[in-house]
Amino acid sequence: MPELPEVETIVRDLGRLVTGATLSDVEVLRPDLIEGATPAEFARGLAGARIQGVERRAKNIVFDLGESRLVVNLGMTGRLLVVPSTEPTPPHAGVRFTLGDGRILLYHDVRRFGRLEHTSAEAWLARSESLGFEPLDHGFDAEALRALAARSRVAIKSWIMDQKRIVGVGNIYASEALHRARIDPTRPANTLTAAEAKALHAAVRETLQEAIDFRGTTLLDYRDAAGERGSFAERLRVYGRAGEPCPRCGAAIASIVQGGRSTFYCSACQR
DNA sequence: AACGCGCCCTGTCCGC
C-alpha cells in the first residue's frame, strides 16, 4: 500500500511524536510479523531502548535506537499509529509498543505482508547501502536513470518499480510518473532516449514531492501516524481512472496488466 | 544474470 510519499509522511509524523520516547514494553501479538528473531528475542532486545530519531530509507521506516535500528516495512496494509493508552487494541493489531509516557505505538496490519526487524546499526547500514537510489536525493540524476535503464529490457513501468535500482516508486506513482513524462509504460527500459530519461527523472521527482505535500494517497487502507487519510488520491491523473478522459488530451485512459499489477495510461499521448 | 511468476494474507467488490 504505502509508497515513498506515504512512508515519508509517517516518518515525519513519528519524528515529531516519538523522538526521545523510550520503548518501555513490547508486546508481539502476531509472531509472523517479526523478521530475524523470535518474538521473545525481539521484545527483550527492544525493551528499554530510547528512540533518538526516525528516518526513511526506500519504503522502510527506520527507528534510530543508538546502537541498533528498528526497521519497519508496512507491506500493503501496514500502519504505525500513535494512540492513547486508553484506546482499545483493535483487531489486526500486530505489535504494541508502550512508550515511557504511557502512549502506545501500534503496528497494525490486516494482510500481514509487513515486517518488523531489530538489527544492529552496522548491519542496517550495510543493507541500506545495498539498496537503490533515493529518487529525491541529489545523487540521483537523469544520467543515472538513463545509464541504469539502458541495461534492462524490462517494460519501463515494471522497471521503475524494481527497488534494486531506484527505490520508493510503487504501483500508483509508476503509472503517474510515466503519464507526466508522456512515456508508454510497455516500452522496454533500454529504448528510452536521453530526453525521455530526463523527462522521467523529473516526473518521478515531481510526482513523489507533490504526493508528500498532500500527505500521500489514501485509496483504502493508508493512514498517517495519527490515523488520518492522505489527500493526493483526488489529484491522481491516471491511476484507478480507466475509461475517464486523459487530463492532458481527453482520450480514454486504458488499464492493462504488467507483471501481475494494474497499469493505467493514455495510449494517445504516452508514446 | 535477468526476468517472470507464484505466493504470502485478509477484506471487499462484482457478476451470476
Added chain:
DNA sequence: TGCGGACAGGGCGCGT
C-alpha cells in the same frame, strides 16, 4: 442473499 473469483499501495524466492 449467497457464493466464487478477481483484485488490492509490496517484496521474496523460485525456476528458467
